[in-house]
Amino acid sequence: MDKDIVIDRDNNVYLVYTNFNPPGYIFALKKYIFSGKGLWKGYERNLKQYGAINLAQSSQDFNEEPCYGASFPILLKSRILIHLKPEEFARELLKRSPRDGIEEKIIQIYGDLGILNFGVTGSVLTGIQHKDSDIDIVIYGSKSAEEFISNFEGYEPDTSWPIQASKDYSIPIDMAKKIYDKRTRGIFRGIKYSFLFVDEKPRKYCEKVCTPLGEFRDTGDLEGDVNALFYPSIASFTSTNIEAKIVSYEGIYNIIMYGKRKVKVKGVLMKCDEEYSILVGDKKIGGYILPL
Numbered sequence: 001m002d003k004d005i006v007i008d009r010d011n012n013v014y015l016v017y018t019n020f021n022p023p024g025y026i027f028a029l030k031k032y033i034f035s036g037k038g039l040w041k042g043y044e045r046n047l048k049q050y051g052a053i054n055l056a057q058s059s060q061d062f063n064e065e066p067c068y069g070a071s072f073p074i075l076l077k078s079r080i081l082i083h084l085k086p087e088e089f090a091r092e093l094l095k096r097s098p099r100d101g102i103e104e105k106i107i108q109i110y111g112d113l114g115i116l117n118f119g120v121t122g123s124v125l126t127g128i129q130h131k132d133s134d135i136d137i138v139i140y141g142s143k144s145a146e147e148f149i150s151n152f153e154g155y156e157p158d159t160s161w162p163i164q165a166s167k168d169y170s171i172p173i174d175m176a177k178k179i180y181d182k183r184t185r186g187i188f189r190g191i192k193y194s195f196l197f198v199d200e201k202p203r204k205y206c207e208k209v210c211t212p213l214g215e216f217r218d219t220g221d222l223e224g225d226v227n228a229l230f231y232p233s234i235a236s237f238t239s240t241n242i243e244a245k246i247v248s249y250e251g252i253y254n255i256i257m258y259g260k261r262k263v264k265v266k267g268v269l270m271k272c273d274e275e276y277s278i279l280v281g282d283k284k285i286g287g288y289i290l291p292l
Contacts, residue, residue: 002198002231003121003138006075007082010034013043013126014075017231017249020203022065028075030060032128040128050168052249056283067206069270070282084126086119086138093120102129105191109137113152117144121196135193142226145197149229149258154182158192161185165252175290181255197229197254208272215285216269216278219292221262222246228257232281237265242276244269246289249281253289262292 004016006028013032021027030046038044047058055073056062062071090110098104102124110118115137122136123129139148162176169176184195220239227234233248235257246265248257256263267280267287280287 001085001202003086003119003136003196005084005086005121005125006080007084007126008075008079009081011081012046013128015121017073018203019199019201020205022205024078025063025074025076026080027072029055029073030058030075032123032126033059039130040123040126040133041130043128050252051170051286052281052283053170053286054168062283067209069210069212070268070279086121086125087117087140088119089125090119100129101131102133102135102191105189106135106137109135109188109193113148115139115144115148117141117200119198132191135188135191136196137193138196138198140198141200145229146226148195148197149183149255152183152195154184154186155189155193156187157182158186169250169252169288170286171288171290175288178291179252179256184255196251197226197231199227199230208275210270210272210277210279212279213269213271215266217264217266218242219262219264221260222257222265222289223260224257226258229254233257237263237278242269244276244278246278246280248287248289249279250287250289253280256291257289264288264290264292 002019006014011034014028015031016028018027032043033046034043036042060073063074064071117140119138121138123133162180165176166173218239222235222237224235233254235246237244237246267278268282270277270279
């Protein structure tokens with residue numbers, strides 16, 4: 001499932017990023033590699049900067065997907081040694097005493113919010129966290145996601161996030177500030193946190209066949225429901241030129257794809273059977289969804 005973690009036979013750590021996987025391999029990002037020198041108990045980040053264009057330059061296997069008209073980061077199933085599930089770790093954590101300050105803060109957040117369907121991913125799930133590691137909490141299901149967005153106001157803002165996002169995604173810092181939302185990213189008692197959303201329903205692989213038509217730029221009206229919060233984020237886009245779905249593999253845009261607003265969009269225009277989609281997160285073009 002999306003946000004699960006797998007470890008391969010070379011002890012590399014991967015993050016799964018879809019609820020659909022082809023026969024023989026999975027869609028997964030290589031997040032950590034073991035060097036013996038890294039801050040994460042000998043591991044170091046494989047992906048130094050986030051964003052699809054930066055991912056394309058990292059040590060990662062890609063596969064061209066004929067159905068989707070794009071290449072995706074993958075891991076062969078035969079290479080998987082360990083499969084870690086965020087929801088199983090969370091259940092186990094709530095039954096025992098915390099082992100460090102990070103786990104203690106996770107339990108405190110759980111007590112504040114009372115999230116029923118939750119999990120813990122990232123370095124904490126892998127067991128390689130250090131004292132300043134981020135907390136990555138997964139919220140499962142449409143109902144829980146919408147209740148969270150409606151009721152949670154966030155903790156302390158992370159003022160460094162727009163600066164880093166501007167650098168990683170090559171967007172103006174004033175726009176990075178506009179898409180920042182402390183409900184999904186912030187600081188809790190000195191530790192950075194993120195809330196991630198996972199659809200509990202599996203999706204079908206290769207449900208539609210998409211053909212890329214070229215780079216796309218436009219301004220128009222965006223409207224997204226809870227599917228905008230999941231990964232990839234999906235919302236509707238309407239302009240004087242086109243009616244299409246936006247499908248974003250850049251996770252930073254999910255919160256502004258939820259609801260209604262005017263936006264400017266850059267991505268790859270795709271013809272998917274009889275519908276049009278705008279892919280944001282192509283490894284060559286990248287793309288953005290910025291509020292107007």
